Amino acid sequence: MGIHETIIFTVEIIGTIAFAASGAMTAIRKELDLFGIIMLGTITAVGGGILRDIIIGRIPPNTFINPVYIITAVITSVILFIIFYAAPSLLDSRHIGTFEKILNIFDAIGLGAFTVIGIDAGIDKGYDEYYFLLIFLGVTTGIGGGIMRDIMAGEIPYVLKKQIYACASIAGACLYVILLQFSQSYYSMLISAMLVVIVRILASHFDWNLPVIKAHNDPKL
Numbered sequence: 001m002g003i004h005e006t007i008i009f010t011v012e013i014i015g016t017i018a019f020a021a022s023g024a025m026t027a028i029r030k031e032l033d034l035f036g037i038i039m040l041g042t043i044t045a046v047g048g049g050i051l052r053d054i055i056i057g058r059i060p061p062n063t064f065i066n067p068v069y070i071i072t073a074v075i076t077s078v079i080l081f082i083i084f085y086a087a088p089s090l091l092d093s094r095h096i097g098t099f100e101k102i103l104n105i106f107d108a109i110g111l112g113a114f115t116v117i118g119i120d121a122g123i124d125k126g127y128d129e130y131y132f133l134l135i136f137l138g139v140t141t142g143i144g145g146g147i148m149r150d151i152m153a154g155e156i157p158y159v160l161k162k163q164i165y166a167c168a169s170i171a172g173a174c175l176y177v178i179l180l181q182f183s184q185s186y187y188s189m190l191i192s193a194m195l196v197v198i199v200r201i202l203a204s205h206f207d208w209n210l211p212v213i214k215a216h217n218d219p220k221l
Helices: 003-029 034-055 068-086 093-124 131-152 166-180 186-206
Strands: none
Touching: 003 034, 003 068, 003 093, 003 131, 003 186, 034 068, 034 093, 034 131, 093 131, 093 166, 093 186, 131 166, 166 186
């Protein structure tokens, strides 16, 4: 495995663990059983990549060719299940706020990692001149799994209603495409992923949201 492949693989594993943790925590809060926790953790981790591969015609998707990503997601989900099963008091209001902050960091890391990985997948398939497609692939890879997670959990997808999420992915994807015009270095990938992470964490910390229309002008909505 060359340096490029090693870096890409490392970023993918980091993103997989981060998103699997996000999905598993959603399932734990919904009081799903072990299978449900594994399912939500896994679909959050690999769902975006599956959508991306279908779009670019990579059939079967890489997730099913190289099971290391699903295995990583399953292991992450099981570890979280064991932790909270053994210590359910960690879900009390005294501790859940800390876990929410940790979860947001994991989620931001996963979003940044998969956004740039999605663009790289498009470049590898020869679509390096189709900039809109590359950005779309990056964003789809970044947010696709989370949308699947929320739908399976019976919620309106988080990306559609809360804080700056997809916009962070779009910003990072656009920056990566721009930087690639000057240099196809690992620094371009790192800088772009970091932009996504920083914007996402700041949005979570300061509760940044896009404008919404309040139904009936009710201040409680």
